[in-house]
Amino acid sequence: MTVDFSEVQGLIRTYRRVTSRHLIFRFGTGAGARTFLGELAQQITMADEDPNTAPDPLLNVGVTCNGLHALEADPAMVGEFDAVFKLGPPAVKMALGDVPGSRSDPANWWEGQFATDDVHCVVHLFAQSDGAAWDAVQAVRQLAGSAGLTELIPRRDGTILSGRWFAVRKMHFGYTDGISQPNVCWDDDAPRSPEQIDFRNFLLGYSTDKYPSAPARGAAADFARNSTYGLFRWIYQDVAAFNQFLAVQGPQLFPDLPAIEAEELLAAKMMGRWRDGTPLALAPDRPDPQLSGSNDFDYATGDPDGRRCPFSAHIRIVNPRDTPLDPIVVEGIPRLLRRGMPYGAPLQGVTDDGADRGLVGMFLCADLRKVVYSLMSWVMRNDFSPVYNGNRRVQDPLFGNRSMPGSRAEFTIPGVGSEATVKSLPDFVHTKGTAFLLYPAKAALVALSQGTR
Amino acid sequence: MALSLNFTAPLKQDPESQKRLRQLAAVFADQVQPEIDAALAKSELVHFARILIIDNKYIQVLTEFDGDPMAYTEFFRTALPTVFERIFSLVEGAPPWQEINNPNGFYEYTHSLNLKALGESSDTGYDHGYLFSAFGDATVREIKDKIAPTT
Ligand code: HEM
Numbered sequence: 001m002t003v004d005f006s007e008v009q010g011l012i013r014t015y016r017r018v019t020s021r022h023l024i025f026r027f028g029t030g031a032g033a034r035t036f037l038g039e040l041a042q043q044i045t046m047a048d049e050d051p052n053t054a055p056d057p058l059l060n061v062g063v064t065c066n067g068l069h070a071l072e073a074d075p076a077m078v079g080e081f082d083a084v085f086k087l088g089p090p091a092v093k094m095a096l097g098d099v100p101g102s103r104s105d106p107a108n109w110w111e112g113q114f115a116t117d118d119v120h121c122v123v124h125l126f127a128q129s130d131g132a133a134w135d136a137v138q139a140v141r142q143l144a145g146s147a148g149l150t151e152l153i154p155r156r157d158g159t160i161l162s163g164r165w166f167a168v169r170k171m172h173f174g175y176t177d178g179i180s181q182p183n184v185c186w187d188d189d190a191p192r193s194p195e196q197i198d199f200r201n202f203l204l205g206y207s208t209d210k211y212p213s214a215p216a217r218g219a220a221a222d223f224a225r226n227s228t229y230g231l232f233r234w235i236y237q238d239v240a241a242f243n244q245f246l247a248v249q250g251p252q253l254f255p256d257l258p259a260i261e262a263e264e265l266l267a268a269k270m271m272g273r274w275r276d277g278t279p280l281a282l283a284p285d286r287p288d289p290q291l292s293g294s295n296d297f298d299y300a301t302g303d304p305d306g307r308r309c310p311f312s313a314h315i316r317i318v319n320p321r322d323t324p325l326d327p328i329v330v331e332g333i334p335r336l337l338r339r340g341m342p343y344g345a346p347l348q349g350v351t352d353d354g355a356d357r358g359l360v361g362m363f364l365c366a367d368l369r370k371v372v373y374s375l376m377s378w379v380m381r382n383d384f385s386p387v388y389n390g391n392r393r394v395q396d397p398l399f400g401n402r403s404m405p406g407s408r409a410e411f412t413i414p415g416v417g418s419e420a421t422v423k424s425l426p427d428f429v430h431t432k433g434t435a436f437l438l439y440p441a442k443a444a445l446v447a448l449s450q451g452t453r
Numbered sequence: 454m455a456l457s458l459n460f461t462a463p464l465k466q467d468p469e470s471q472k473r474l475r476q477l478a479a480v481f482a483d484q485v486q487p488e489i490d491a492a493l494a495k496s497e498l499v500h501f502a503r504i505l506i507i508d509n510k511y512i513q514v515l516t517e518f519d520g521d522p523m524a525y526t527e528f529f530r531t532a533l534p535t536v537f538e539r540i541f542s543l544v545e546g547a548p549p550w551q552e553i554n555n556p557n558g559f560y561e562y563t564h565s566l567n568l569k570a571l572g573e574s575s576d577t578g579y580d581h582g583y584l585f586s587a588f589g590d591a592t593v594r595e596i597k598d599k600i601a602p603t604t
Contacts, residue, residue, distance in 0.1 A: 083561035094578045095521055101578075207555075214557035328496050328528045331556070369560055373524040381520070392594065405454060405576040406520065406590050 001188040001206075003199055007226040009439040010045035011060045011339055011364060012202060014181070016052060017126035020163035020341050021133050022232075022360060023140055024110075024435075027120045028148030030072035030451075036147035037061070037071065038449030040123070040140070046442060057136035058126040062230050062437025063448075064088070067120035071448050077223060080215035081438070084369040085229060089434040090116055095372045096434065097380035102403035103430035109234075110154040110433045118152060119435045122232055124362075133162070154234070154433060155356070161234060163341030163360045171342050172237040172357050173398070173428075174267065176277040180295045180319065182335045201335050202228050202366050205441075213366040223453050226441030229368045233340075233361035234433040235399075240352035242428050247350060253413065253420050269413050270397040272313030279315075284308040298322040307415030311387045314398050317378050320385060329384050334371045337364040358429065368436055380404045395425070402427050454576045454590040455500050458522040459568040460514040462544040464506070471509060474543050478506065485536055492532035497593055498525065504540075512540060517584070519592040523564055530559040 027033035045051065045058040063071070065086045068078045084092055090106040098104040109116055123140050127133035137160075144151060154161055169178045185196040200211030205225025207216040215221045250262035257265065264287075268274040274287035281297040282288075284307070300322040303309055309316050316323070320333060344357025365371050378384050379399050383392035395404065397411035402425060409425040440448060447453040464474060477485070481504075493499045493516075502516040516522070530537065534554065541547040541562075553562045572583030576590075588596065 083557050083564065095524065099578045212556050214555075216555055216557070326497070328498060328525050330528050330531050367556070369557060370527075373521070377521065377524060383520070389594075392592070405578060406592075 002190075003186040003203065004226065005047035005186075007441045007443060008047040008203065009060045009228070009441070010047045010049060010051055010054075010058060011124070011230075011362070011439060012047050012184075012228065012337060013051050014178070015058055015126045015339070017056070017058060017128055018165050019127055019130060019133050020360065021125040021127075021137050022161040022163075023123040023125070023137065023144075024119055024152040024154060024161075025121050025123070025144055025149045026114075026118045026152055027067060027070040028150065030070065032148035033067075033071045033120070034449045034451055036144060036149055037063075037121075037445060039143055039147070041442070041445040041449060044442075044445070056127040056129070056132035059136065059140075060124045060439060061121055061445075062124070062232065062435070062439050063121045064119050064435055064437060066117060068438070068448075070120050072451060073448060073453055077215070077220045077453060080218075080220035081224070082214045082229060082368045084372050085436045085438065088116060089436055092372055096376050096431070097401040097404055098431050098434070099401055099403045099405070102401055103427065104401050104403075106434070109431065110152070111156045113154055113156065114152045116433070116435065120149075122435060122437060161343065161360055163343045165341060166346045170346075171359065172239050172344070172346065173242050174275045175271050175273065176275065176292070177338075177340075179273070179277050179293055180315070182337065184337075197335055200366060202337055202364055204228060204366055211366070223444055223447060224438075224441075225443070227444050228364050228366060228439050230437040230439055231361070231363040231365070231368065231371065232433075232435040232437055233359075233363070233431065235359045235361055236356065236430050236432050237358040238352070238426075238428050238430075239347040239357065240350050241426050243348075244350040245426060245428070249422055253422070269310050270313060270411070272309045272315035280309040280313070300324065305414055306387065310411070310413050311385075312382050312394050312397055312411055314379075314396050317382060317396050318375050323385050323387055325385050326383075329374070331370050331374065334365060334367065334374055336371065336375070338362070339364060358432075364439070381407045397422070397425055399429050400425070401430070454574070455517040455519055455584065455586055455588075455592075456522055456574075456576075456579055456581050457570060457584045458514070458516045458518055459570060460563065460566045461568045462512055462541075462547070462566050464510055464512055464543055465545045466510075470543055474506065474509060477539060477543070485539075488533060488536060492529065495532070496525065496528060497597075500593055512543065514540070517586075519594075521579075522567075523560065526560045526563055527556045530554070530556070 043059050093106050098106050125136045169176050171177050182197045184199055185192045186199045198211055200206045204213050204227045205221045207213045215224050246263040246266055250266040251259045254262040254265055268280055273279050276287045277292040278287040279297050281303050282291050298321045339362040340359050343360050379396040382388045382394050393408040394410050395407050402409040411422040413420045493502055498519045500517040505513040538550045553559050570582030574581050
């Protein structure tokens with residue numbers, strides 16, 4: 001069995017465009033919604049196109065569960081989709097860490113401009129220039145307007161979400177992204193190396209006991225085949241607070257180092273990679289240009305006590321690799337295809353300029369329930385492995401919501417003295433919006449737009 | 454703070470189902486309880502658990518749990534498949550076991566059976582209603598660590 005890439009939306013591949021636009025819509029009539037999707041379907045970038053040579057824009061579309069209903073898809077069929085996809089993000093806010101009353105409260109999402117329930121579809125556009133992106137936005141808006149869709153503008157100042165790489169693969173906070181991506185085997189018949197991951201982790205319609213996904217079988221699974229789920233997340237990053245934290249805490253934790261090196265070491269301890277990408281597990285003392293792109297490392301043998309890479313470092317939580325898991329974690333470690341892009345201008349220094357900046361996060365998978373209840377929840381509270389015994393309330397030092405009940409805003413760094421704990425971690429991020437999307441396969445787009453499902 | 458899980462489901466009233474309900478009650482202590490005991494102990498997240506039958510009309514599975522009880526439905530499905538199959542076969546309106554004997558179906562069905570208690574949770578965010586705890590938000594693991602005899 002080989003995956004037919006002409007059926008799959010191209011987002012499963014890495015795009016190297018410098019900028020993105022994300023248009024959020026509410027459908028009007030069912031007929032209008034189907035017309036829109038049908039017209040748009042012809043422009044969608046599929047995975048059989050080479051994203052490096054395809055002309056601007058690369059275009060993909062995700063539909064929410066409410067969107068499927070607005071398209072008048074068969075309710076019984078929609079009923080067989082992933083339970084968390086159907087519940088929608090506000091219903092699982094605690095698993096996501098979006099605690100009511102905190103800045104990530106779903107009640108505050110989309111800058112209060114609209115309710116998450118109103119989101120029916122998101123059109124992603126990727127382009128090489130602002131001009132090309134702008135043209136694409138206008139074309140989609142025209143199509144949407146003529147089909148009776150309402151564009152939902154997520155900012156009070158009237159601007160839309162747009163990503164931009166401000167330096168090669170650099171995120172706000174200064175880290176390098178896009179190093180670790182699952183090595184996916186798309187062909188059952190091809191020889192497979194042990195580190196390769198089955199495509200059923202990402203594509204729907206191939207559910208097995210080992211790689212379950214919903215819909216699991218029958219006509220609904222036939223419809224969903226080659227589609228994928230997406231967790232679309234608008235995450236604000238407070239760069240000034242982060243820089244301030246490094247400047248104060250770095251020299252306190254590592255007094256023997258020059259201040260700038262102390263800051264870099266603390267930043268690396270929080271991520272698990274130096275800012276150039278070098279994994280701490282391989283190079284605990286200083287970044288190594290030879291290793292900055294390396295993804296070839298584990299934790300259990302080389303770093304069982306976290307003295308190189310702390311147990312709570314971001315990458316050690318979201319992919320603990322061979323770290324032992326609690327018996328209750330029977331589903332193992334979910335894998336994601338990460339397709340996000342930073343947004344907003346970079347900021348230097350410790351004074352905030354009030355501008356919006358962060359990550360337009362796009363995480364693709366075949367099992368939203370599993371991802372939300374494991375990875376997202378583990379970021380908020382590290383209690384999935386015996387390595388946290390002694391303090392299972394700690395969080396991801398970068399991305400945890402400090403208001404999460406039962407958590408402690410602390411970061412333990414083994415190996416500094418005997419062990420150093422940073423108390424009172426501030427919030428460095430908050431969530432500004434979330435949508436659970438289905439990226440329908442080509443056949444599913446046809447069926448939806450023709451109203452045959 | 455522990456959270457409560459209050460699964461509550463109506464029981465089938467036909468004579469055959471009621472007979473199987475009586476059989477379940479009769480063998481529960483000897484056959485079912487040890488299996489549940491082992492799974493809950495292994496989970497290290499469950500403070501207390503019990504199963505109740507009300508007037509042969511409703512069945513309740515009540516537990517107090519650390520963290521979000523819906524996070525680990527998959528552990529309980531795979532650890533106690535025969536127990537859940539047996540219980541759900543007695544429940545009015547339950548989908549056939551083969552339909553919910555998968556991660557998504559089991560999560561969804563158990564989620565739909567969970568009742569909210571009266572009142573408000575003292576933790577922000579969870580909508581599970583009131584639950585008194587004399588131990589603040591101490592977890593099973595923390596309590597066990599504290600009461601373990603020191604050697
Ligand atoms: C503003 C928010 C975030 C930023 C800036 C960020 C940044 C990064 C960076 C710089 C890396 C290391 C680069 C690499 O290994 O390729 C990374 C890895 C990763 N992140 Fe995030 N991240 C964010 C949020 C999240 C969230 C919410 C999740 C999902 C729960 C997540 C999942 C992952 C995964 C799975 C990896 C790969 C880890 C590995 O395989 O070793 N990230 N992230």
